[in-house]
Amino acid sequence: MRxxxxxxxxxxxxxxxxxxxxxxxPGHTLQLEKAQAVNTTGRATIGHTEMEYxxxxxxxxxxxxxxxxxxxxxxxxxxxxxxxxxxxHGEIYMIGAFTALIVTGVLTYYGWPxxxxxxxxAVLAMFYAAAYxxxxxxxxxxxxxxxxxxxxxxxxxxxxxxxxNYVLLAQTSDFLPFPxxxxxxxxxxxxxxxxxxxxxLIYTTTGVVMALLTFLIKFTRVGKxxxxxxxxxxxxxxxxxxxxxxxxxxxxxxxxxxxxxxVLIASHVGQINFYIGFIAGxxxxxxxxxxxxxxxxxxxxxxxxxGWTEAFFTGYVSSDYEDVCxxxxxxxxxxxxxxxxxxxSDVQKV
Amino acid sequence: xxxxxxxxxxxxIVVFVAVFALSGVGLAQDTIKLGVAGAHSGxxxxxxxxxxxxxxxxxxxxxAKGGVxxxxxxxxxxxxxxxxxxxxxxxxxxxxxxxxxxxGHICSGATKAALNIYGSAGIVVMSPSATNTELTLSGEYxxxxxxxxxxxxxxxxxxxxxxxxxxxxxxxxLHDKGDYGKGQSTLAKQFFEEAGIEVALFEGVTPxxxxxxAIVQKIKRENVDLVVWGAYHPEASKIVTLMRKKKMDTPxxxxxxxxxxxxxxxxxxxxxxxxxxxxxxVSQNPLFIAAKKAHQEAYGEDPGPFFTEAYSxxxxxxxxxxxxxxxxFEAVTKALRSEYVDTPVGNISFDQNGDAIGIGFSVYQVKxxxxxxxx
Numbered sequence: 145m146r147x148x149x150x151x152x153x154x155x156x157x158x159x160x161x162x163x164x165x166x167x168x169x170p171g172h173t174l175q176l177e178k179a180q181a182v183n184t185t186g187r188a189t190i191g192h193t194e195m196e197y198x199x200x201x202x203x204x205x206x207x208x209x210x211x212x213x214x215x216x217x218x219x220x221x222x223x224x225x226x227x228x229x230x231x232x233h234g235e236i237y238m239i240g241a242f243t244a245l246i247v248t249g250v251l252t253y254y255g256w257p258x259x260x261x262x263x264x265x266a267v268l269a270m271f272y273a274a275a276y277x278x279x280x281x282x283x284x285x286x287x288x289x290x291x292x293x294x295x296x297x298x299x300x301x302x303x304x305x306x307x308x309n310y311v312l313l314a315q316t317s318d319f320l321p322f323p324x325x326x327x328x329x330x331x332x333x334x335x336x337x338x339x340x341x342x343x344x345l346i347y348t349t350t351g352v353v354m355a356l357l358t359f360l361i362k363f364t365r366v367g368k369x370x371x372x373x374x375x376x377x378x379x380x381x382x383x384x385x386x387x388x389x390x391x392x393x394x395x396x397x398x399x400x401x402x403x404x405x406x407v408l409i410a411s412h413v414g415q416i417n418f419y420i421g422f423i424a425g426x427x428x429x430x431x432x433x434x435x436x437x438x439x440x441x442x443x444x445x446x447x448x449x450x451g452w453t454e455a456f457f458t459g460y461v462s463s464d465y466e467d468v469c470x471x472x473x474x475x476x477x478x479x480x481x482x483x484x485x486x487x488x489s490d491v492q493k494v
Numbered sequence: 495x496x497x498x499x500x501x502x503x504x505x506x507i508v509v510f511v512a513v514f515a516l517s518g519v520g521l522a523q524d525t526i527k528l529g530v531a532g533a534h535s536g537x538x539x540x541x542x543x544x545x546x547x548x549x550x551x552x553x554x555x556x557x558a559k560g561g562v563x564x565x566x567x568x569x570x571x572x573x574x575x576x577x578x579x580x581x582x583x584x585x586x587x588x589x590x591x592x593x594x595x596x597x598g599h600i601c602s603g604a605t606k607a608a609l610n611i612y613g614s615a616g617i618v619v620m621s622p623s624a625t626n627t628e629l630t631l632s633g634e635y636x637x638x639x640x641x642x643x644x645x646x647x648x649x650x651x652x653x654x655x656x657x658x659x660x661x662x663x664x665x666x667x668l669h670d671k672g673d674y675g676k677g678q679s680t681l682a683k684q685f686f687e688e689a690g691i692e693v694a695l696f697e698g699v700t701p702x703x704x705x706x707x708a709i710v711q712k713i714k715r716e717n718v719d720l721v722v723w724g725a726y727h728p729e730a731s732k733i734v735t736l737m738r739k740k741k742m743d744t745p746x747x748x749x750x751x752x753x754x755x756x757x758x759x760x761x762x763x764x765x766x767x768x769x770x771x772x773x774x775x776v777s778q779n780p781l782f783i784a785a786k787k788a789h790q791e792a793y794g795e796d797p798g799p800f801f802t803e804a805y806s807x808x809x810x811x812x813x814x815x816x817x818x819x820x821x822x823f824e825a826v827t828k829a830l831r832s833e834y835v836d837t838p839v840g841n842i843s844f845d846q847n848g849d850a851i852g853i854g855f856s857v858y859q860v861k862x863x864x865x866x867x868x869x
Contacts (some may be wrong), residue, residue, distance in 0.1 A: 197715050204707035211704045317539050319728050321760045337714075340739050343707075413704060414735050415728065415760045417537055423702045455708040463709050464671065464698045 200338055201459040202452070207343045209451025210350040211412070214405035215428035216435070216443040217353055218398035221361075224438035225374050225394045227293065231300040232280060233402055234425020235307035236273050238418065240403030241322065241410035242311060244269040248323055262325045270403040276307075277399025278392055286388070304422070311418040319417045322410040342412035349408060353401055354444050361440070366393060434474055436487020445485055449473070525568040526561070526821060528553060528811065529593040531584050531608065532600030532623075536575035537728070540756055542600045544797055545622055545804035546571060549597055551788050552808035562816050574599055578607035585611035593617060594821040595811045597804060602626035603673035609635045616823035618830070620811055622803035625750065626677050630847040637823065639830055639848040641807040641839055642800070645674075648749050648771050648855050649681035652722060655769070655857045657689050659868075660745060662719035664692045668709070668733070671698035675725025678749050682722050694718050701729055710736045713744070723748040731761035738764040745769065750855075754799045758863055765860045773839065774854045775867050776802060782838035806837030810844075 215237055222230045244265040251261045284303040288296045328341045339347075361367040369390045372380040381387050409424070410416045427450065435446025450470055457469040477485065530549045533542035546569075553567045561567055570593050572584035581604035588596060589611060596612060596619045599605040605624040612619050613635060620639040621629075627644045629635060656662045667683045669675035676698060683693045694716040699709055710733060713721055721737070721744055723730045730752045737744065746768045748757075753772035758765045776782045785805045789797045811826075813835040818825030834843045842852040858865040 193715070197711065200711040200714075201708055204705070204711055207707055208703075208705045312535075317536055319537065319731075319756060319760050321762060337740050339707075409704060413732060414762075415731060417728075419537060419702070424704055427704070458708040459712055462697055463700070463712075467700055 197459065201455050203338045203343070204459070205452035205455030206347060206448065207339060207412075207451070208454060209431075209448035210343075210346045211405075211409050211424070211447075212428050212431045212450055213350045213444045213447035214346065214353065214409065215402060215424055216432040216447050217350075217357060217440060218401045218405075219425075219428055220432040220435070220437055220440060220443040221357060221401075222394055222398045223432070224361075224440075225370050226285075226289075226391055227374075228285060228296050229300060229429070229437075230285075230395075230398070231297070231425065231429075232284075232303040232307055233398065234421035234423075234428065235304050235311075236277055236280075236399045236421070237402040237406045237409075237424060238311065238416070238421030239276055239307065240269040240273040240399075240406030241416045241420070242315060242406075243272040243403070244325070244407045244410065245320060245322055245416060248325060252323075258327070265325060266404065266407050269407050270400045273399040273403030273406070274396045277395040277402075280307075281392055281395040286391075304425075308418055308422065315418065317418065319415045322414055322416050324414065325407070325411050340412075342408065346408050346412060349404060350444060353404065354440055357397070357401070358440050360397070366390070370394060430471075430474060434477060434484055436481075436484025439484070439486045439488075442484055442486035449477075449485070524565070526563070526565050526595075526815060527568050527570050527591070527593045528808070529570045529572060529588040529591075529596035529598065529617075531572040531574060531581070531588065531596055531598030532604075533576040534571065534573035536577075538576040538601065538726070540754065541623060541799055542573075542576070544799060544801035545597060545600065545807075547789060547793060547797070548622070548785075548801050548804035549808045551785065551792060552805060552812065555788075556812055562812050563819065567812065572598070574601075574604045574608070576601035576604050578603045581605070581608040582611060584608065588612075589615045589617065595815065595826065596620070597622070597807050597811060599624065600800070601674060602629065602677070605629060605638075606673065609638055613637045618811070618814075618823065618826045620807040622807045623750075623800040626673060627681070628677075630849045633847065635848070636827070639807075639810075639844050639850075641803040641810065641837070641842065641850050641853065642750075642773055643853055643855050644849060645678050645681050645749075649678060649685050651855045651857065652682055652747060652749065652771050653685040653689055653691070655771075655868075656686070656720055656722070656747065657691060659857075660720060662691060664694045664716070664718045665720045665722055666695035666713050666716055666718045667693055667697075667722045667724065668695070668713075669698050669723070670701045670725035670729055672701070672725060674751065677724075678751070679722070679724030682724065686722075699729060699733075701725070703729075705736075706733050707736055707740075709733070710740060710742070713737070714740065714742055718744060720744065721746045723752065726751040727754050727757035727760070731757055731765070734761055734768060735764045747771075750799075753858060753865060758860055758865070765863070768860045769868070770858050770860075770865060771855050772858055772865070773803065774856045776839055779838055779840065781836060785838045802838045806839045806842065809837045810835050810842065 219233050222228060247265040247268045248261055251264060280303050284299045285296060288299050326341055326345060332341055332344055361370055369385045372385050373387050373390045377387055431447035431450045432443045434450060435442030453470050453473050454466045458466050530546050532545055533539050549569055553569055556562060557566050570588055570591055572588050574581035574584045581599055585608035596617060598621060599608055600623050602624040605621050609619060618637050622641055624640060625642055625645045627646045629638055630644060665686055667679045669679035683696050686693050699706060730748050734746050748770045750772040753770040782802055786797055814826045814829035815821055817833045818829035830844045834841050840852045842850045845851055857868045859868050
């Protein structure tokens, strides 16, 4: 009936035991625990515990930050190219997760091998999300390209609400369990008290996506055209850049990264519903602004700063006010660096 | 000339309003209007839909038997999505539609927001699921009744179980900062401290966040014997999943907010062993069996959460109108407080505060993917 209470470890061996693969929490019998109770109240292991706790919180913040970053990257790239805050980006992320869930369900039914299901789900999620991103740009943003920026912003909010309600009506309002698509890597077992397999994949994917996008924009022909479009759309057209195609490509790439995020984050969280895109999107937007919207490394840095602020505040003060603290930090940073941590302060074009 | 025209206009308006008002009164007399308010859409719809179905089944039966006081009963639905700001709109709409009694609302916050509107219109409200203690014990809402125990009773049971069966020494109380969650956790904390058990952690988490590993690490550091979760199932399944993935075997206990099949469906294998308190098991009650069978026949599936309480509330409300001989506020409340009625939750009546006499909570544990009663 009663699970044994995990007792505190003897002094001095905590960190080494944790690293050696026992997760730092071997179960003690109740009697032993009671016998130790007097000794442990003083928390003799304070030095090691504090250090380990700090590291644990560091990784918690890294997970949160990387999740924000996976979404923020697409946000900030679209902004960088066409100066549009694409509020529907979070919804594309949600659609990616839903597509992956449906594909997984169908393929599991047909008895496909596990790895094939994961790959197929990810590929189809990316494909679907890209199609939605492309269509959304054509329907909601392209007709408004020469309209005032506020009109495009309102259109973006409209697209976001439309997609949310579309999924709500076409699918369900319930929380759905998202299957754990990613098998646990054995080599991560020793550090499973710090971070799991999905956390690890989220860290690495965030890094890889950021590197690939930076490479794409800095060193490829398409990237050159993107930068030209960002600088001056009309001039770019005059020198032969197909601006419409470039903007569509931007949306397709942004949506693809959102879908990758959707699959990974949903696997990590283990549940999805139609509303997940909104909350994650808002936080990612904040992170992108914090880092300097339009800057890819800025999006990642801003996300990590936000994630760490929340994790350390929760860990050392109280989770009741983690959002308050995160936004106080945001305001302070924006007071001193109005264009974000890594943003450039552009002079308004006349 | 101008003033003459405006007078004519004014009198025309007065006549129109009077005609509509009279016709409204005329319509209201034809049927007894039972309002059903709660979350019928949104992420908490799984708590609200069962109450509509319960009301539909009860009303179908009652109408087939000739109605109440010789009148047919009509259902008026109002969807508040568990949001207080929508609940006031729903209440205003139901009152203006001439509702006689209301079954609802579902969530405590929404119920509290709506109650004064019903109160000033003299309408009795009975919730199958709003467990916030203040709703009855504060005495502010004489028109409010419920067929579920309040949080105090549930928290008391949680603390007794933790102390006597689990024999815990240190606990962590977590909630989602909402009306229901924070109320539940504050009570649990108070009772734990009175029982001499240390509450090492008392915190609210942000609902809907992408990751809860920081708070899980904090729980782990505090080295508690039990985590008591006060709020709803979506965050509970995230937290319990993370705890188990980080190889923590600390027992986890929730209240009726997680005693929902969705919790087990979402948390999967990690739900095993989780404790939850919820309304007492009434599976042997013949009325319960009949209500469940009617639900299966009408909707082709097992009833959802709070269906039984909602079914009982609908029965109690109609019974009170019948016994009171009128839909007037005084008559209905007097009948509710004096008459006993057989319902799927047992033979119940109501005390002066509006709480049902003859109901209670039990402790459940997830075993092999189902909530089973812990003896």
